[in-house]
Amino acid sequence: MTSDPVLSIRAVSKTFGSRKALNAVSLDVARGEMIALIGPSGSGKSTLLRSIDGLQTIDEGEGAISAFGGPVQAKGRVSDQVRKARIRIGFIAQQFNLVGRLSLFSNVALGSLGRIPLVRGLLGAWPRETREAAMAALHRVGISDYAGQRANTLSGGQQQRGAIARALVQKAKIILADEPVASLDPVSARKVMEILRDLNASDGLTVIVTLHQVDYALRYCDRVVALKAGNKVYDGPADALDRDKLIEIYGPEFEEVFWEGAPQ
Numbered sequence: 001m002t003s004d005p006v007l008s009i010r011a012v013s014k015t016f017g018s019r020k021a022l023n024a025v026s027l028d029v030a031r032g033e034m035i036a037l038i039g040p041s042g043s044g045k046s047t048l049l050r051s052i053d054g055l056q057t058i059d060e061g062e063g064a065i066s067a068f069g070g071p072v073q074a075k076g077r078v079s080d081q082v083r084k085a086r087i088r089i090g091f092i093a094q095q096f097n098l099v100g101r102l103s104l105f106s107n108v109a110l111g112s113l114g115r116i117p118l119v120r121g122l123l124g125a126w127p128r129e130t131r132e133a134a135m136a137a138l139h140r141v142g143i144s145d146y147a148g149q150r151a152n153t154l155s156g157g158q159q160q161r162g163a164i165a166r167a168l169v170q171k172a173k174i175i176l177a178d179e180p181v182a183s184l185d186p187v188s189a190r191k192v193m194e195i196l197r198d199l200n201a202s203d204g205l206t207v208i209v210t211l212h213q214v215d216y217a218l219r220y221c222d223r224v225v226a227l228k229a230g231n232k233v234y235d236g237p238a239d240a241l242d243r244d245k246l247i248e249i250y251g252p253e254f255e256e257v258f259w260e261g262a263p264q
């Protein structure tokens with residue numbers, strides 16, 4: 001890990017009606033970090049991730065988010081340069097977001113849009129470089145055997161790996177994964193987390209992943225950021241997140257957020 005900041009989040013708030021989903025949250029992320037974003041349901045995790053990708057505007061009047069040194073948004077306005085940042089950010093959602101009637105291969109090749117003309121993508125006339133990149137990405141996540149299969153016939157775990165492969169074809173340097181394992185069985189979930197971890201460790205990708213399973217956060221991530229009711233209540237090493245802190249974040253029922261056993 002180097003200390004180059006790839007993301008800077010400054011005093012970001014987001015209000016929906018009378019509810020403050022984020023309350024003056026600040027966060028710096030260095031290149032090559034793997035961060036778990038945890039917190040109870042409704043604590044603001046998705047809102048923060050979506051704000052980082054410019055998919056969600058933050059409150060007017062304060063706050064700024066930049067990526068790779070360029071602005072994403074500030075004071076309630078998305079920057080007109082947001083595309084420059086977004087092309088290097090891969091967003092992985094809980095519900096896979098593949099185009100069901102297209103093949104896995106086509107879905108992964110779609111990651112190159114933004115670099116090649118849309119019409120070529122729509123016609124499936126992928127340049128050789130894209131075809132090679134798509135197959136390499138499918139190999140990388142271990143599902144190249146399914147390249148020709150329609151996305152809506154793949155298992156959840158395969159679809160999620162496909163979404164990661166698409167981010168690789170996009171040449172993303174940051175992966176924002178919003179509850180990527182929430183709909184998966186434990187074996188598929190672990191595989192997806194291992195792939196994210198490997199992309200982080202071997203390729204130096206910066207990963208921020210929201211998780212409901214705190215044991216996964218502790219096992220796969222070095223740094224944990226916890227939100228509670230829109231406030232950042234923990235930001236530090238995963239191994240310093242002790243029982244008392246977990247009770248503070250989740251309340252006395254905190255053991256329920258562990259899939260495979262809570263620390264004693």
Ligand SMILES: Nc1ncnc2c1ncn2[C@@H]1O[C@H](COP(=O)(O)OP(=O)(O)OP(=O)(O)O)[C@@H](O)[C@H]1O
Nearest residue numbers: 016019020021039040041042043044045046047048
């Ligand atoms: N588009 C929206 N309109 C109104 N309220 C919203 C909207 N998006 C989020 N919220 C509210 O903002 C708060 C934070 O939501 P968010 O989805 O960021 O939480 P979360 O921590 O990701 O939750 P979960 O773990 O359940 O996915 C919640 O109270 C939610 O109801």
